[in-house]
Amino acid sequence: MVRINPSEITPEQVYLSRRRFMTGMGALAVSSLVLAACGSAQPSPTSAATGVAGATGVAEPTIGLPGVTLPPLTGSSDELGAPLTSFDAVTHYNNFYEFTTSKEGVAGLAKDLHTSPWTVTVGGLVQNPKSYGLEDIFKFTQEERIYRLRCVEAWSMVIPWVGFPLSKLLNEVGPTSQAKYVRFETLYDPQEMPGQKSSAYQWPYVEGLRMDEAMHDLTILATGLYGKPMPPQDGAPVRLVVPWKYGFKSIKSVVKIDLVEEMPVSLWMAASPEEYGFYANVNPKVPHPRWSQATERRIGENKRIDTMLFNGYTEEVSSLYPDLSNREWFF
Ligand SMILES: Nc1nc2c(c(=O)[nH]1)N[C@H]1C(S)=C(S)[C@@H](COP(=O)(O)O)O[C@H]1N2
Numbered sequence: 295m296v297r298i299n300p301s302e303i304t305p306e307q308v309y310l311s312r313r314r315f316m317t318g319m320g321a322l323a324v325s326s327l328v329l330a331a332c333g334s335a336q337p338s339p340t341s342a343a344t345g346v347a348g349a350t351g352v353a354e355p356t357i358g359l360p361g362v363t364l365p366p367l368t369g370s371s372d373e374l375g376a377p378l379t380s381f382d383a384v385t386h387y388n389n390f391y392e393f394t395t396s397k398e399g400v401a402g403l404a405k406d407l408h409t410s411p412w413t414v415t416v417g418g419l420v421q422n423p424k425s426y427g428l429e430d431i432f433k434f435t436q437e438e439r440i441y442r443l444r445c446v447e448a449w450s451m452v453i454p455w456v457g458f459p460l461s462k463l464l465n466e467v468g469p470t471s472q473a474k475y476v477r478f479e480t481l482y483d484p485q486e487m488p489g490q491k492s493s494a495y496q497w498p499y500v501e502g503l504r505m506d507e508a509m510h511d512l513t514i515l516a517t518g519l520y521g522k523p524m525p526p527q528d529g530a531p532v533r534l535v536v537p538w539k540y541g542f543k544s545i546k547s548v549v550k551i552d553l554v555e556e557m558p559v560s561l562w563m564a565a566s567p568e569e570y571g572f573y574a575n576v577n578p579k580v581p582h583p584r585w586s587q588a589t590e591r592r593i594g595e596n597k598r599i600d601t602m603l604f605n606g607y608t609e610e611v612s613s614l615y616p617d618l619s620n621r622e623w624f625f
């Protein structure tokens with residue numbers, strides 16, 4: 295992002311907003327979990343990364359978890375009527391700097407990423423720290439959420455994610471009263487992720503949210519898209535999606551979630567502090583230091599469209615940011 299050319303580049307409320315973004319049968323399914331027998335041993339993040347299988351000794355790239363059925367694609371547009379971005383574009387125009395800074399190159403380089411077994415270690419200021427294997431992640435009811443994704447580089451997509459509210463996982467571990475922020479980390483494994491051999495960035499990729507942002511119903515952990523398991527290039531097996539913020543906040547291939555007291559320093563804050571802050575809420579009126587954010591290119595369409603405050607989710611999230619004149623929210 296920093297080094298590329300922009301041209302390339304309240305309960306009732308909660309219930310109501312839920313209804314707006316959940317679509318079709320998937321949302322109504324009691325549980326999509328159909329688990330095959332799987333090993334009970336918790337793999338360490340390291341063994342998960344290298345794909346060393348426990349019981350069988352066979353290491354194989356796996357997408358998703360055998361036996362898990364995700365809710366099928368049901369929607370065809372977002373809640374504003376914008377059509378879905380094609381599956382091909384969603385999976386072949388990616389930002390995932392752990393592989394390459396070339397958007398078109400990510401899919402090919404990421405295709406062999408070992409995503410099973412996988413462990414997400416959740417700890418820090420919580421009552422019940424827990425390591426989630428994929429089988430635990432898929433115990434949360436998976437639902438379809440069609441969201442706009444607005445990259446800070448001024449392009450956007452409409453993506454039908456599959457996932458579940460992050461709040462469900464956080465409620466399980468029980469943040470203590472000291473916890474003010476959530477810090478997320480992507481897998482660090484330069485063998486699997488060749489872009490991490492570059493010292494241009496401080497790996498692993500880190501992102502963060504304030505506690506109320508993390509608990510917001512729109513904030514999900516996504517395990518798939520288009521009714522299919524998450525493709526590696528989109529952040530398999532599990533990634534964050536925060537639709538009212540610039541895309542870089544939606545961290546991919548998460549292995550660690552910590553509840554913390556201090557505001558985390560994200561990879562982008564460390565890489566370019568004069569350009570990227572913590573909040574990064576979408577705002578057409580606050581330009582990036584190097585380009586305007588007033589409009590965006592919807593991938594697959596020719597014309598530019600107007601960028602919306604909070605990426606069109608103002609009704610849902612504006613109560614989190616009481617003073618809109620506070621520039622910190624939009625940096
Ligand atoms: N770990 C990690 N997460 C990441 C990125 C990345 O480079 N590494 N890129 C971010 C950026 S800039 C965007 S726009 C989105 C892109 O998600 P997509 O490729 O699934 O559309 O992922 C975000 N999450």
Ligand SMILES: [Mo]
Pocket residue numbers: 389444445446447540541542
């Ligand atoms: Mo982005």
